Amino acid sequence: MSAKAGLSQVASGGKAVYRQRRQTPEERRAQIIRESVAFFSEYGFGGSTHELAKRIGVTQPLMFRYFESKDALVDAVFDTVFTQRWNSQWPKIITDRSRPLRDRLTSFYESYLKVAFNRDWMRLYVFAGLAGVEINRRYFRILEQRLLVPLCAELRHEFRMASTADVPLTNDELDYVWSFHGGIFYHGIRRCAFGTSTDHELSETLLDVTIDSFIDTAPHAIARFMREVPDKSRGDIADQR
Numbered sequence: 001m002s003a004k005a006g007l008s009q010v011a012s013g014g015k016a017v018y019r020q021r022r023q024t025p026e027e028r029r030a031q032i033i034r035e036s037v038a039f040f041s042e043y044g045f046g047g048s049t050h051e052l053a054k055r056i057g058v059t060q061p062l063m064f065r066y067f068e069s070k071d072a073l074v075d076a077v078f079d080t081v082f083t084q085r086w087n088s089q090w091p092k093i094i095t096d097r098s099r100p101l102r103d104r105l106t107s108f109y110e111s112y113l114k115v116a117f118n119r120d121w122m123r124l125y126v127f128a129g130l131a132g133v134e135i136n137r138r139y140f141r142i143l144e145q146r147l148l149v150p151l152c153a154e155l156r157h158e159f160r161m162a163s164t165a166d167v168p169l170t171n172d173e174l175d176y177v178w179s180f181h182g183g184i185f186y187h188g189i190r191r192c193a194f195g196t197s198t199d200h201e202l203s204e205t206l207l208d209v210t211i212d213s214f215i216d217t218a219p220h221a222i223a224r225f226m227r228e229v230p231d232k233s234r235g236d237i238a239d240q241r
Helices: 025-043 049-056 060-066 070-083 089-095 101-116 119-131 134-158 171-193 204-227
Strands: 007-012 015-020
Touching: 025 049, 025 060, 025 070, 025 119, 049 060, 070 119, 070 134, 089 101, 089 134, 101 119, 101 134, 101 171, 101 204, 119 134, 119 171, 134 171, 134 204, 171 204
Parallel strands: none
Antiparallel strands: 007 015
């Protein structure tokens, strides 16, 4: 991009003088969101909106002309970082029974980790959890309902077990799938959010081994969970979450 992008040229004594072009409301709003993503990923959601406005180069009153409250700004950050980056194909990959489950999981995680494994995404996710911000709980619900609960159903189908329609999904099954997902996800937290010495990317080999281990043990674990359910009183996951 040219260094003069966004500038207008006027004549002054025969010389070209460049002045900053006034931003449109849409451009200003996008700038505020972009700077907020970087600011909150650095300082957390307890960061001062006064400092944020100063960093952007605007006044607080101007910033709140675009977002009526800090919560509204946080919602916009969530939408930008999490909602807009959500791939509508992910649930379809998980439930595509024309492919072996192992291949589906590999395809899903190869795509998902390209989105999730970056500094802003991971740090916002962690800060939101520490601050008890609703966006973290909202993302948990989306991930669970759209991906992990369907994966539980696909595991039952893969190993020719009773469907979740016939025998309700158990809490242990869902927690087991959460543990699998969390084990992969935590690699990104260590690397992108905490900046530990584990700064290498998750290798294709490690991902393959992790998925293979999960699929090898899943039928035994799920069978045990289902045997240990005394009755249906533990309930349908959809009714509890």
